[in-house]
Structures are given as C-alpha cells and as structure tokens.
Amino acid sequence: MIPYSVKRLLSGVALLAVLSVITFFALRLGTQGVAQQIAGQSAGPEAVALIEGRLGLDRPLAEQFLAWATAALTGDLGRSWFTGQLVTEAVLSRLAVTVSLTVGSVALTGVFGVLLGALAATRRGWPDRLVQILSVLGQAVPGFVIAVGLVLLFAVRLDWFPATGYTDPSESVGGWLRSLALPVTALALGSVGGVAQQVRGSMLDVLRRDHVRTLRSRGLPRNRVVYRYVLRNAAGPALSVLGLQFVIILGAAVVVEQVFSVPGLGPVALTSTSQGDVPLVMGIVIVTGAIVVLVNLVVDLLQAFLNPKVRLS
Structure with missing residues (x-):
C-alpha cells in the first residue's frame, strides 16, 4: 500500500x-x-x-x-498586485467557506446518490425512474438555474432560508447551517443523479454475478446480501464518480457563490481573473489544485482498500 x-x-x-x-x-x-x-x-x-x-x-x-x-x-505566494494583501491570507480567509460548501454538497450527493442508486437497483419501479430523471436534469439544467429556482421557492415564496449572505459558525451554528442550506442543495442536485446512476449500474452488474446468486440460494437475508456484499463490490465505481463530482462541485461553487453572495473563493477568483491579478489567481489555482490532488489520493487509497487488484495498476 x-x-x-x-x-x-x-x-x-x-x-x-x-x-x-x-x-x-x-x-x-x-x-x-x-x-x-x-x-x-x-x-x-x-x-x-x-x-x-x-x-x-x-x-x-x-x-x-x-x-x-x-x-x-518556500510557502510565499506573494501579494495581490491590486490590493497588496498577502495571497496566502486572501485565499485562506475564504477557503473555509468554499470547502464547507463543497464538502457539504459532496456528502449530500454521496448519501442520497447511494441510497437512490441502491433502491433503483433492488426495487426498480419509481426509484429507478427518479434516478433517470435526476440524471438527465443534472446534465441538462445549469447550476445557476437550479440556484435561482431554489431562491425563488424557499427564500422568496416560503421564507424558510435566507436568499443571500453567509453566517460564520462562530456567530451562530444554526444561522451557518441555514445560510449553507440553499447553496449546498443547489450544488448537490446537479450531481446526485450521476452518482445514483453509477451506483445503480454497478449494483445491477454485481447482482447478476454467480457468487451473489449462491449467497441468496443459501438463504441469507436479502438486505444482508445487498448491503454487505453487493454494495461493497459496487462501491469502487461509485467512489470514482464521487471523486469526479467533488471536482465538478468545486468548480460549480464559483457560480453558486455569486448567486447567493457567499464570500468564498468564487467572487475572488472571478475578480482577480478579470483584473489579471496573476499572484492571486495562481494562489487560488495552487490551493484548489492541491485540494483536488488530496481528494483523488484519498479516493485512490479507498479504491485500493476495497479492491487489492488496484494496487497493481
């Protein structure tokens, strides 16, 4: 390893x-x-x-x-050409906001993607149709359209969540969760269908294998076979898709942060790129790139743990 x-x-x-x-x-x-x-x-x-x-x-x-x-x-990313602020300070002060959005969205995507994919593979019927619909909508509908729709419904019409802004968790944990609810949901809705589709396909493939039929013929409970054996064997492809969705969500957060006026890396990245602030843009690229590399490394290690043959590649 x-x-x-x-x-x-x-x-x-x-x-x-x-x-x-x-x-x-x-x-x-x-x-x-x-x-x-x-x-x-x-x-x-x-x-x-x-x-x-x-x-x-x-x-x-x-x-x-x-x-x-x-x-x-040496750890010195320089200073912004336009503001004079240290690049490290400018990036790290906003990184926590973007990471919290991304991690929350990936977690939501993983939970509902696996749940819907497993239901679609084992129950078929309406869960299967729902997965197909979510998969198509996730690819066809832009993220900012989903974000605007959520604002109009849950913030303007129902007044359940704030339409814009961000509350620091040090001020109020409840306020922080409410301020993240709509952005996280907007990011997750575009990805959950793809993960569910992958889980569904992988589980259907595993369910057709001989060893699964043997386990079921021995009288093992259906849920035990599905969640202990089938789901674990199907987890490899699902992890790969979830790792890819992390990268996609991290990129989509730039737009969603603009829609919800969230003070993450998105507004800074857009402003610094349009100005040509090379040190600041480079700092954002290096930090986000390092996060992507770290996430891919974790996914690869989990893949190797689930399937020892991966270690030989």
Whole structure:
C-alpha cells in the first residue's frame, strides 16, 4: 500500500507542477496591460514603467515564473498586485467557506446518490425512474438555474432560508447551517443523479454475478446480501464518480457563490481573473489544485482498500 500511495502522491505533485506552468504563462500572455490598470488609465509611461519594474514585469516570462515558483516552494505566494494583501491570507480567509460548501454538497450527493442508486437497483419501479430523471436534469439544467429556482421557492415564496449572505459558525451554528442550506442543495442536485446512476449500474452488474446468486440460494437475508456484499463490490465505481463530482462541485461553487453572495473563493477568483491579478489567481489555482490532488489520493487509497487488484495498476 505504501509504494502505491507514494506513486499516486508523486503523480499529484507532477500534475500541480504542470498546472502551475500552464496557468502562469496563460495568465501572463493574456494580461499585457496590467501595469497600466494598476497605475490608472491617466498614468504616464514613467509611472507604468516604475510599476512594471517593481512587480518584475519587465523581465522575461521564464524568469518571472522561476522567481514565483522559487518563492512558492518556500510557502510565499506573494501579494495581490491590486490590493497588496498577502495571497496566502486572501485565499485562506475564504477557503473555509468554499470547502464547507463543497464538502457539504459532496456528502449530500454521496448519501442520497447511494441510497437512490441502491433502491433503483433492488426495487426498480419509481426509484429507478427518479434516478433517470435526476440524471438527465443534472446534465441538462445549469447550476445557476437550479440556484435561482431554489431562491425563488424557499427564500422568496416560503421564507424558510435566507436568499443571500453567509453566517460564520462562530456567530451562530444554526444561522451557518441555514445560510449553507440553499447553496449546498443547489450544488448537490446537479450531481446526485450521476452518482445514483453509477451506483445503480454497478449494483445491477454485481447482482447478476454467480457468487451473489449462491449467497441468496443459501438463504441469507436479502438486505444482508445487498448491503454487505453487493454494495461493497459496487462501491469502487461509485467512489470514482464521487471523486469526479467533488471536482465538478468545486468548480460549480464559483457560480453558486455569486448567486447567493457567499464570500468564498468564487467572487475572488472571478475578480482577480478579470483584473489579471496573476499572484492571486495562481494562489487560488495552487490551493484548489492541491485540494483536488488530496481528494483523488484519498479516493485512490479507498479504491485500493476495497479492491487489492488496484494496487497493481
């Protein structure tokens, strides 16, 4: 297990390195006039040149990247070009909000996805039809449409939850849960159908295998066979889909946070990208990329635990 874990970890680090190179050069090639934006449109060439020299924008791109990468390896992600705030501080101050949204949505997706998938595979009927409908809607309906619909129904019409805003858990746990309810639900609704569909397909495949029929012929209770043997054998593909949904939900949180005015990484990412604030965008990319790598590593380790053959891949 240790060699397998090290191999997966090294591949994740390599992925982060490639991601940082591509992101940096794409940003810098697309933000040629950033010094003019910082200085102001009325600033003269001398003021612009002064800012370029202070930020190191007058050096070759390769040299700029090496300077950023060297500092980043020591934990220094620099400062925002527009606000002067430390990138680490700007990202970490909002990371908890985005992570709480994402983790809550993935947990909700996992619970209801597995439950509906298991019901669809074993009972068929209406659970099966519901899974099909949710799967189609999750792929066809954009996340912001679901978010707006939830606001109109549960916030405006029924007044059960706040339409916008965020309450810190240190202020009120109940308020925090209420402020997360609609964003988490909006993110989960788009993903639960895909997970349920995968669980359903995997369980149907396992239910047709000879060893399952043998267990049932020996008189073992149906629920024991389904939840102890079938579901465990079908958990591998479901974990893979759930790991993929984590990445999708993390990306979708950018839009949903805008709709619900949640102070997560989404608004900062959109603003810094439109401004060409390279240090801040790079900090967001590296931190979120590291989270994705960590989640994929956990999924791979769980896959190896459930299926020892995976360790040989």
